[in-house]
Amino acid sequence: MIERHLLSEVLQGLQEVPAVCLLGPRQAGKTTLALRVAELIGGVYLDLESPRDLAKLSDPEAYLLLHLGELVILDEVHRVPGLFPILRGLIDQARRRGKRAGLYLLLGSASLDLLRQSGESLAGRVRYLELTPFFVLEPTDRPLEALWLRGGFPESLLAETELQSFRWRQDFIRTYLEREIPRFGTRLPAEMLRRLWVMLAHRQGGTLNAAELARNLGIDVRTVNRYLDLLVDLFLVRRLPPWHANVEKRLVRSPRLYIRDSGLLHALLDIIDMETLLSHPVVGASWEGFVIENLIASAPTGTTFYFYRTAGGAEIDLLIVWPDGRRWAVEVKRSLSPRPDRGFYAACEDVRPEKQFIVYPGSDRFPVGQGIEALPLIELARLLQAQKHTA
Template identity: 55%
Template sequence: MIKRRLETELPKILKRSASVALMGPRQVGKTTLALDVTASTPAIYLDLEDPLGLEKIKDVAAFYAANTDKLIILDEVQRTPEIFTQLRGIIDRERRKGNKTGLFLFLGSASLDLLRQSGESLAGRIAYTELHGIDVLEYAGDDPQLLNRLWLRGGFPEGLLASSDSDSLHWRRDFIRTYLERDIPQLGPRIPAQTLERFWTMLAHNQSGILNASQLARNLEVSSVTIGRYLDLMVDLLLVRRLQPWTFNIGKRLVRAPKIIVRDSGITHALLNISQHNDLLGHPVVGASWEGFVVENLLSVAPSNVQPYYYRTSAGAEIDLILEFSGKEKWAIEIKRNSVPKLSKGFYMACDDIKADKRFVVYAGKDQFPLGHNIIAIPLPDLMKELLAYHNAQK
């Protein structure tokens, strides 16, 4: 088993909040993590996709009254958003009795924003956290061979830990099929599975690229509005990231469309039928895939107050990733797959445009070294450690 970093954080969050929502895509390990964390704590687990689980919480107040001495874990909670209104009264009554923390743990496969809309009635009574796919620090550390395996197979535990690349690819294809044929119809509007698979595959081909809704609409023979609806669904299900442009007024002509990233590199490769590391290295998507992999790994360890952006001007100034810390500090990050990073003039210009406080180039080598102009070349694991250290220093 791979120890997830959130294993040590989740108990702390439960000790300071009445309820906690742990979000993440299906099969990422939420249930396993929740049950492991609560192994030494009296708890009761209900799967709300199970008719029996739904039956048990028809009268939430009565169910809670029968289990007041236990942490109540509700899985796939996005299926019953109406429950939050009822839980507000329960939590407030317990608060008046002095029971202010560790009452409920919600697990869900939809975005934090979507759950926040459903859980407005729990404002001030709920903490949100996300379980990302297994990341470089959790699995590979400084081992380049393990890092490349993680990049190829992605961060879903079953796919990553399969006995071979072939078995991993089969698992990921089954995962995609299950989402298209069962999970998405349950959670979202009726969209033909074949159409949505084509859309998902188009996003994989254009991994880390700027959204061109008109082109996607022409290719799928649908409207741009429909493309927006498809994209919203994939973002809400935590399968795709919509990376917004940094567009604060600096008197320049900026690219304002979002950059689109299929969040798990293994799913990207399965959609493109890339089965082995050597096949990936020879594929046109290799650079874009690496960029998406780096972005997702960095965001998996970034503090919750970080806002991610990218930056691009019509004159060619560009930054692959900007991390803005509560509006106070900005890190500019360029992402290069090669082992000898070379920077274009556009990165220097962009760093000056946004007045970046720190400037990094993530590359495929093992050592940190300065590149001039306050820019540091840094391996991915090292920058992840810097972000974790920054996060811990802010606590």
């Protein structure tokens, strides 16, 4: 059992609010984490994709009343949307009895339905947390290169061989294309969806150009945008927004797109091993996306993330904005002798961040001039994590 970074936040949430909603992609480890919570504090677990467990909720109010006052874990709860009004009533009933926290742990692998359904019903009664696949601060005992190559999904990262890991990711992609995504009403054939996904992989870290994607696929822009929204809501793609500074410069205003898990990115591009990755044209963009995802996963709740780029080439790969308005600027380099680009200096003059970093694949931390530090990914991830405890 690898202790998940989010465990303490789930336990804290269950002490403070009636319901905690744990979101994240399929196979990220939500069920394992929930069962660990049940081991620690007790609880009843129901998998709502299991006919046997679903049958227990043929009269959901009566069943849940039997367990009112103890933790009930509902896995894939968005599959039964009619539960949310019932949960609201039971939470209010428990409050009147003096039980104000720790009633429900809800698990969901798709944010769009879950948030729409629970938004009104459970407003003010639920805390949302996102469980990512494994990231750099979690004790997997796997080297950084393996985490980058294979990605953070447990079955992929912990596979015995590179080939087994690669095949697991291929199966995962196929399952999403053929089973998961069609559940949400998309009418595109699975092969066309795969082509779009592969196009995104080749454009890793590029700015969104929906018209170009639509033209290459022979479909309309609205369909492309709807499918991109779905991939974002399924926690598979990240749309990193641009930061709009109050400066008299022409800024890039389209978001950047990243396949969130580096292992899925590599599977889409048929990259099986590190040798192939290091010689592939996507290696720099892959490393950049991997760094960005790990830093975002390491930061405290409430932190926001952007990129910054002007038409003149001033650029910050990741701009971290703290809840109090402070800004940290991050440039990502694959070189073992990292030096900031001229565009990074220019962007920092515009944005005026409190701290400036270059993340590179080496192991030492050292200054590179003008207040900029070069450091390994894990070092900056720890700095971000430390901010959680000082906030």
